[in-house]
Amino acid sequence: MVKDQAAGLRAMHATQGIQQNSIQQANMPAQSSSEKQPIKVITVASGKGGVGKTNVSVNLGVALSRLGHRVLLMDADMGLANVDIMLGLQTDYNLSHVLDGEKTLKEVIVEGPAGLKVIPAASGVKRMAQLSPMENAGIINAFSDLSDELDVLIVDAAAGIADSVVSFCRAAQEVVVVVTDEPASITDAYALIKVLSRDYGLTRFRLLANMTRSAKHGQLLYQKLARVCDQFLDVAIDYLGTVPFDHDLRSAVQKQTPVTLASPNSDAAKAFREIARKVDAWPVQQGPTGYLQFFVEQLFQQNG
Numbered sequence: 001m002v003k004d005q006a007a008g009l010r011a012m013h014a015t016q017g018i019q020q021n022s023i024q025q026a027n028m029p030a031q032s033s034s035e036k037q038p039i040k041v042i043t044v045a046s047g048k049g050g051v052g053k054t055n056v057s058v059n060l061g062v063a064l065s066r067l068g069h070r071v072l073l074m075d076a077d078m079g080l081a082n083v084d085i086m087l088g089l090q091t092d093y094n095l096s097h098v099l100d101g102e103k104t105l106k107e108v109i110v111e112g113p114a115g116l117k118v119i120p121a122a123s124g125v126k127r128m129a130q131l132s133p134m135e136n137a138g139i140i141n142a143f144s145d146l147s148d149e150l151d152v153l154i155v156d157a158a159a160g161i162a163d164s165v166v167s168f169c170r171a172a173q174e175v176v177v178v179v180t181d182e183p184a185s186i187t188d189a190y191a192l193i194k195v196l197s198r199d200y201g202l203t204r205f206r207l208l209a210n211m212t213r214s215a216k217h218g219q220l221l222y223q224k225l226a227r228v229c230d231q232f233l234d235v236a237i238d239y240l241g242t243v244p245f246d247h248d249l250r251s252a253v254q255k256q257t258p259v260t261l262a263s264p265n266s267d268a269a270k271a272f273r274e275i276a277r278k279v280d281a282w283p284v285q286q287g288p289t290g291y292l293q294f295f296v297e298q299l300f301q302q303n304g
Contacts, residue, residue, distance in 0.1 A: 038284045040152045043076075043172035046179065047188025049159035052210045053178045055253065056243065057156035058086050058116075059269075062258045063276030065115045069151040073112070074119040076168055077158040078128040081121035087112050088256030089120070095139060096122040099131075105139075106146070113261055133167050152279075160188070161195050169196055174282065176206045176240060181221050190228055197235045205235060208275065209242040218242025241275045243268055 044060070046053040054077075061073040075083035084091045089110050097103040105119070112118045122128045131139075155172060157165045169175045175196070179189040189207075196202040207225060209218035218241070226237040243249075248266035252259035260269045 041172045042174045043155040043168045044176045045157045047192045051180045059272040062260045071152045072117045073154045075121040084120040091120040094120040206240040208240045211245045212242045243271045
């Protein structure tokens with residue numbers, strides 16, 4: 001499938017034709033769909049910033065890549081991107097250049113450690129933080145050309161409940177909510193789950209307890225949030241695991257290297273590998289919901 005990605009993205013907010021075209025692609029006959037590789041689309045979100053969400057996304061991506069998967073990590077914090085910084089990558093181009101028509105999506109992909117591929121976003125570019133839902137959908141639409149080259153797409157969403165976060169969570173097959181044991185984190189994580197469930201119909205979330213004192217501490221944190229959700233919301237909260245507070249992880253951040261590579265024998269690295277094995281065991285959705293086209297179609301239907 002050959003397309004002018006940049007032209008499509010530039011015209012996204014101005015033409016409805018592209019919307020129809022993308023939805024039609026999502027509903028192609030079975031013979032065309034069978035050529036596409038089903039992948040896992042995972043959005044990593046959090047109610048507030050500062051809980052280590054991007055660290056989770058990066059290390060989960062590396063751990064899954066080390067398991068033999070072809071992983072693409074999209075930095076979806078459009079205005080305050082930091083995946084490239086956390087990985088120590090030199091990026092001359094990012095998604096803003098794709099939207100401006102200067103580069104194609106493939107041209108802005110950078111190679112990260114352990115085979116992880118990264119789509120960097122812009123940092124400090126105001127308009128990138130104010131993309132319309134259709135422009136967000138257009139970015140993901142460009143990924144359709146890469147679907148045969150991927151097994152897992154990890155979307156590192158911005159913190160909070162901005163429109164882009166809601167869109168990426170609604171369209172993904174799995175939503176991982178990162179939370180720490182502090183009142184603001186728990187309260188805001190509940191608020192995020194509440195908005196996604198009550199307003200948009202999401203019914204299942206995966207909870208990851210970060211920076212915990214112990215495995216038991218992580219379980220208690222999960223139970224604390226799950227209890228409130230069970231009481232007031234009609235959702236299922238599955239426990240994905242816990243990542244302990246680890247000085248090796250802090251040291252790895254300073255070195256701009258994932259702890260799974262910088263200190264593979266650390267407690268944090270072991271935790272990320274265990275979480276990656278759990279994610280690896282999640283079934284790959286077959287049929288339309290296993291394709292990037294479904295991800296795009298969901299975004300278009302939400303905002304069409």
